[in-house]
Amino acid sequence: MSDVVARFEVEFSRCLDRDGNAVGPLPAFAANPENLIALYRGLTRTRVFDAKAIALQRTGRLGTYASSIGQEAVSVGTASAMRSEDVFVPSFREHGGQLLRGVTPLELFLYWGGDERGSLFAGPKEDFPISVPVASHAPHAAGVALAFKLRHEPRVAVCIFGDGATSKGDVAEALNMAGVWRLPVVFVVSNNQWAISLPRAQQTAAETLAQKAIAYGFRGEQVDGNDVIAVRAVVGAAIERARQGGGPTLIEALTYRLGDHTTADDASRYREDAAVTPYWQEEPLLRLRRYLSETGQWSKTDEERLQREMTAEIAAAADAYLKTPPQPPEAIFAYTYAALPAELARQRDGLLAVSRVAAPEAS
Numbered sequence: 589m590s591d592v593v594a595r596f597e598v599e600f601s602r603c604l605d606r607d608g609n610a611v612g613p614l615p616a617f618a619a620n621p622e623n624l625i626a627l628y629r630g631l632t633r634t635r636v637f638d639a640k641a642i643a644l645q646r647t648g649r650l651g652t653y654a655s656s657i658g659q660e661a662v663s664v665g666t667a668s669a670m671r672s673e674d675v676f677v678p679s680f681r682e683h684g685g686q687l688l689r690g691v692t693p694l695e696l697f698l699y700w701g702g703d704e705r706g707s708l709f710a711g712p713k714e715d716f717p718i719s720v721p722v723a724s725h726a727p728h729a730a731g732v733a734l735a736f737k738l739r740h741e742p743r744v745a746v747c748i749f750g751d752g753a754t755s756k757g758d759v760a761e762a763l764n765m766a767g768v769w770r771l772p773v774v775f776v777v778s779n780n781q782w783a784i785s786l787p788r789a790q791q792t793a794a795e796t797l798a799q800k801a802i803a804y805g806f807r808g809e810q811v812d813g814n815d816v817i818a819v820r821a822v823v824g825a826a827i828e829r830a831r832q833g834g835g836p837t838l839i840e841a842l843t844y845r846l847g848d849h850t851t852a853d854d855a856s857r858y859r860e861d862a863a864v865t866p867y868w869q870e871e872p873l874l875r876l877r878r879y880l881s882e883t884g885q886w887s888k889t890d891e892e893r894l895q896r897e898m899t900a901e902i903a904a905a906a907d908a909y910l911k912t913p914p915q916p917p918e919a920i921f922a923y924t925y926a927a928l929p930a931e932l933a934r935q936r937d938g939l940l941a942v943s944r945v946a947a948p949e950a951s
Contacts, residue, residue: 596799596802598796598798598799598808598809598810599809599810600809600810600811600812601809601811601812601818601821601822602811602812602815602818603615603618603815603817603818603821604812604815604817604818604875604876604879606814606869606875607875607878608874608876608877608878608879608881608882609878609879610879615817615820615821617820617821618817621885624817624876624879624880624885625880625885625886627665627668627816627817627820627876628873628876628877628880628886628894629894629898630660630667630684630687630688631660631661631664631816631873631876632873632894632895633684633687633898633901633902634656634660634663634664634684634687635657635660635873636895636899636901636902637683637687637696637902638655638656638657638683640902640903641653641696641697641700642851644697644906645700645851646851649701649910650697650700650701651700651702652700652850652851652852653700653850653851654680654681654849654850654851655681655847655848655850655851656682656683656684657846657847657871658780658814658843658844658845658846658847658867658868658871658872659681659778659780659813659814659843659844659845659872660684660816660872660873661813661814661815661816661819661841661843661872661876662682662776662778662819662841662843663678663681663683663685663686663688663748663778664684664685664688664816664819664872665816665817665818665819665820665823666682666685666746666748666776666819666820666823667684667685667688668688668816668820669819669820669821669823669824669827670689670744670746670827671743671744671827672689672712673743674743674744674745674746674827675712675715675716675729675732675743675745675746676689676712676715676716676746677715677716677719677725677726677728677729677732677745677746677747677748678716678719678725678747678748679719679722679750679753679778680718680719680720681778682718682748682778683696686715686718689711689712689715690709690710690711690712691709691710691712691715692709692710692711692905693901693902693905693906694905694909694912695707695708695709695710697905697906697909698912699717699718701909703912703914703915704915704919704922704923705915707923716728716729716732722750722752722753722756723749723753723756723757723758723759724758725747726747726749726753726758726759726761726762726763726775727758727761727762727765728747729745729746729747729762729775730745730762730765730766730771730773732745733745733766733771733773733830734765734769734771736771736772737769737770737771737772742831743831744772744773744774744827744830744831745771745772745773745774746773746776746823746827747762747773747774747775747776748775748776748777748778749775749776749777749778750778750779750780750783751777751778751779751781751782751783751788751791751797752782752783752784752791753777754777754792754797754800755783755791755792759775763775763800763801763803763804763836763838764804766804766806766835766836767804767805767806767835767836768804768805770806770833770835770836771830771835771836772831772833772835772836773830774823774826774827774830774836774837774839775801775837775838775839776823776839776841777797777798777838777839777841778813778841778843779797779813779841779842780843780844780845781843781844781845782849782855782859784849784853785849785853785855785857785858787859796808796810796840797838797840798810798838798839798840800838801836801837801838806835806836806837806838807826807835807836807837807838808837808839808840809822809837809838809839809840810839810840810841810842811823811839811840811841811842812841812842813841813842814842814843814844814870814871814872814875815872815875816872816876817876819841822839823839826839843872844864844867844871846864846867846868846871877891916943917939918936918939918940918943921935921936921939
């Protein structure tokens with residue numbers, strides 16, 4: 589004889605369908621046109637920044653870069669739900685959320701250009717820098733949330749990582765401790781269906797990625813990751829639960845990576861263009877623009893004005909980046925330790941000695 593000891597469900601949320609039509613009553617914040625236009629501006633700013641960054645990389649003026657085209661709503665919607673005192677712990681495709689929280693385009697260009705000063709944010713000083721290693725930042729988010737809990741601070745850590753990261757031990761450990769300690773942290777899985785060249789179906793047999801939270805004792809749910817209104821609503825509710833002592837949440841945001849994994853990748857080697865084409869019809873900018881236009885909140889004139897504004901802003905930031913004098917070689921030793929270990933100090937001094945010898949020859 590056997591008994592069922594537990595049953596679980598994973599909820600899916602959406603506010604706008606792929607054509608930009610409301611599928612039911614919208615969240616209260618969406619009643620204010622200014623809120624929706626702010627979201628659209630955030631999406632557009634991210635898209636324009638992306639295009640400029642790729643152009644700089646293709647002309648040899650920026651390092652390898654990870655575009656967020658097609659999945660801007662995940663980071664923009666997430667960041668828009670946060671308070672300024674919360675801490676954002678991003679992966680490497682969350683430019684939209686970073687820009688919305690006050691990181692400047694110049695800082696992001698500097699970072700992707702290999703300049704560590706790009707991580708010294710003028711705005712959100714306690715937000716974490718970009719994390720290129722897959723999943724390594726998830727335990728950091730749990731640690732930040734633990735600090736908030738120990739200090740009795742009503743703050744929340746918000747961490748975004750990709751679907752591939754959910755197969756890493758770092759994420760498993762972070763989820764486990766978040767559940768055990770009921771930490772004020774929200775994990776957002778930006779499920780763009782590809783872990784570089786590995787499709788989602790080949791990295792896990794789980795029906796959803798959201799259900800991975802259930803094994804760790806807390807809530808997991810899905811949201812349409814191309815619907816920025818739904819992302820803000822679902823992540824916002826999870827943040828407030830965490831702030832009130834309700835513990836962590838794992839949110840799987842379903843989206844699609846329209847471009848290459850990075851500028852060092854060629855996605856045509858492992859997927860057909862025909863498989864990608866349908867997703868261009870449900871990407872987040874187009875979806876929200878359709879809704880705003882159909883409801884009389886946006887016009888062609890508004891769109892043209894916004895494009896001019898964003899293009900000028902990002903172009904000015906790119907120009908400032910290109911005019912920024914590079915850091916000296918010894919700067920590679922300057923940003924890890926408060927007190928440089930003796931061996932690294934020896935290496936730095938050796939580099940300085942070589943630099944001094946080479947400088948007259950260069951002149």
